[in-house]
Amino acid sequence: xxxxxxxxxxxxxxxxxxxxxxxxxxxxxxxxxxxxxxxxxxxxxxxxxxxxxxxxxxxxxxxxxxxxxxxxxxxxxxxxxxxxxxxxxxxxxxxxxxxxxxxxxxxxxxxxxxxxxxxxxxxxxxxxxxxxxxxxxxxxxxxxxxxxxxxxxxxxxxxxxxxxxxxxxxxxxxxxxxxxxxxxxxxxxxxxxxxxxxxxxxxxxxxxxxxxxxxxxxxxxxxxxxxxxxxxxxxxxxxxxxxxxxxxxxxxxxxxxxxxxxxxxxxxxxxxxxxxxxxxxxxxxxxxxxxxxxxxxxxxxxxxxxxxxxxxxxxxxxxxxxxxxxxxxxxxxxxxxxxxxxxxxxxxxxxxxxxxxxxxxxx
Numbered sequence: 001x002x003x004x005x006x007x008x009x010x011x012x013x014x015x016x017x018x019x020x021x022x023x024x025x026x027x028x029x030x031x032x033x034x035x036x037x038x039x040x041x042x043x044x045x046x047x048x049x050x051x052x053x054x055x056x057x058x059x060x061x062x063x064x065x066x067x068x069x070x071x072x073x074x075x076x077x078x079x080x081x082x083x084x085x086x087x088x089x090x091x092x093x094x095x096x097x098x099x100x101x102x103x104x105x106x107x108x109x110x111x112x113x114x115x116x117x118x119x120x121x122x123x124x125x126x127x128x129x130x131x132x133x134x135x136x137x138x139x140x141x142x143x144x145x146x147x148x149x150x151x152x153x154x155x156x157x158x159x160x161x162x163x164x165x166x167x168x169x170x171x172x173x174x175x176x177x178x179x180x181x182x183x184x185x186x187x188x189x190x191x192x193x194x195x196x197x198x199x200x201x202x203x204x205x206x207x208x209x210x211x212x213x214x215x216x217x218x219x220x221x222x223x224x225x226x227x228x229x230x231x232x233x234x235x236x237x238x239x240x241x242x243x244x245x246x247x248x249x250x251x252x253x254x255x256x257x258x259x260x261x262x263x264x265x266x267x268x269x270x271x272x273x274x275x276x277x278x279x280x281x282x283x284x285x286x287x288x289x290x291x292x293x294x295x296x297x298x299x300x301x302x303x304x305x306x307x308x309x310x311x312x313x314x315x316x317x318x319x320x321x322x323x324x325x326x327x328x329x330x331x332x333x334x335x336x337x338x339x340x341x342x343x344x345x346x347x348x349x350x351x352x353x354x355x356x357x358x359x360x361x362x363x
Contacts, residue, residue, distance in 0.1 A: 001180065002173040004194045006260040015268035016187060022272075022279035026228050029282045034301045039231040039281070044068065047102050047218075050235035052094045054242060055210055059091050067095045076132075093132050101128045101215050105222060106230060113223040117178055117216075119171060122199075125215050129208040142167045143206040151246060158246050159253075161203030170202045188224035192217040193267035197260060200249055214238075231278045237270035284313055304330060305338050312348060317358040 031039075049064035059067070066083040073079055076092040085092065104125070108116055123140035130139055142164070149159035162170060177183055183191060199213035214235065221227060238245045248266035252258050301309065304327060311326050312318055323335050339359065342348045348359050 002170075002177040002198065003182070004177070004198070004260050005257050006190070006264055009261060009265060011265045012190075012261075012268055015265070015272040016189060018272045019189060019268070019275050022275040023226070023228060025279055026231065026275070026282055031282065034303065034306055036229060036231075038303075038306060039278070040229070043231050043233045044099075044102060044106075046233040047235050048095055048098045050233065050239040051102075051211055051214055052091075052098050054235065054239045054245070055094070057091050057094050059085070059087055059095055063087065064095050067092060068099050090133065097129055097131050097133065098211055098215075100131070101125055101211065102218075104128060105215060105219050108219065108222060110222055110225050110227060113220075114179060116223055117175075117220065119175055121219070122171075122204075122212070122216060125219075126205050126208055126212045129211045129215070130205070134207050138206040142171070142204045145206070147203060147206060149203065151242070158250065159203075161201070167202060167204045171204055174198055174202065188221060188226045189268055189271060190264055191224070192220040192226070193264050194260060195220050196267065197249060197252060197263050201252070228275060228278060232271070232274045234267075234270050234274050237274060301342075302338065304334070305342060308335075308338060308342065309347070312359070312361050317351070317360050319358050 045061070045065045045068050048068055049059070049061045052059070052064070063083070063085050066085065067079055070079055070082065073082065074096065076089045076096065079085070079092055079096070080087070080089070127140035144164050146163060147161060148157050149161065150156060151158050178191075178195070186194075196213050196217035199216055200209060203209045205212065244266070248263050251262040251266075252260055255262070307326055308323060311322060315322070320332075320335075323339070324332070327335055339348070343350060343359075346362055349362050351358050351360065
C-alpha cells in the first residue's frame with residue numbers, strides 16, 4: 001500500500017496553526033447572507049480562472065467570470081456570441097468544464113469521505129474536466145500510452161509519469177491509503193496536499209490531470225469539513241509563480257525516499273496565505289457581529305448595499321458624492337432608497353443638514 005513520507009517541520013506546524021485559527025473565525029462569523037454569497041462567487045471565479053490558467057488557458061479573469069455566469073448555456077459558440085469574447089473555443093470549453101467541476105464539488109456533502117472519495121468520483125471529475133476536449137475513449141478512462149508533462153511557461157519537459165500499465169495498480173494503492181487507518185491520523189490539510197501530489201505523480205489520464213488533481217484535493221478538504229465556507233481558492237497562489245508550483249511538485253522525486261515535506265510546506269503556506277486574506281475580509285466586516293447582537297438577527301443586503309457598506313468600512317464619514325463614485329451607473333434616487341433602507345435597519349446614521357449631510361456606520 002502507498003505510504004507517503006514526510007516530516008512534521010516547524011514551518012508546517014506554523015502554517016497549520018494559522019489555518020486553524022483563521023478557520024475558527026471564518027466558521028463562526030455571522031456574515032449576512034449576501035456577504036457570504038459574494039465571497040463564494042468571487043472564490044468560485046478565481047478557482048475556475050486560475051485553475052485553467054495554470055494549464056495555459058488564455059482567457060482573462062473577466063472573461064472567465066462571464067463564462068461562469070452563463071449557467072444555462074453549454075455551447076462555446078453561443079457563449080462567444082453572447083459575451084463577445086474573442087478567444088479559442090478550446091479556452092472557453094476548458095473554463096466551462098472547470099466551472100462544472102467546481103459546481104459538482106460544491107454540491108457534495110461534507111463528512112462523507114468513505115462513500116464520496118472513490119475511483120468513480122475520480123473518473124467523474126475527469127469526465128467533467130475534459131468534456132468536448134478529448135476523444136470519448138479517453139474521458140474518465142486511464143491512459144493507454146506514455147505521456148510527458150511540459151511547463152505551460154516555456155514548454156520544457158518537466159516530468160515523465162509512470163508507464164500506463166502501472167496506473168490501475170497505483171490508483172488502487174492510492175485509494176487504499178486514502179481510506180486506511182494511517183491516513184485518518186494525518187491532518188486533513190496534509191491529506192489534501194498528498195492527494196494533490198500523488199494524482200499528479202500517477203498522471204492517470206491522457207489530459208486534464210492537474211485540474212483533476214486540484215479538484216480532488218479540494219474535495220478532500222470539503223469532505224473533512226475544511227471548506228472554509230467555500231470562500232477560498234488556492235489556485236491563484238499556484239498560478240502566481242507556475243515554476244515554483246512545478247518545482248514544489250518535482251521536489252518529491254528529487255529528494256531521498258520521495259520525501260513530501262517541501263511540497264507540504266509549499267501547499268500549506270499557500271493555503272495559509274489564502275485563508276489569511278479571507279480572515280482579514282471577515283474581520284473588516286466585524287460590523288456584522290455588532291448588527292447581529294443589536295438586532296438579534298442577520299441583515300439581508302442587496303449587492304448595491306454591500307458596495308456601499310464596503311465604502312463605509314473604509315472611511316468614517318461618507319457623502320453623497322462618495323456614494324456616486326462607487327456606484328457610477330446607479331441613479332441618485334436608487335442610491336437614496338438603498339441609503340434609507342440602511343438607516344431603517346440601523347446600519348448607518350445621518351449627520352448634519354442640507355449640503356453638510358454625511359453618513360457613518362452606527363457605533
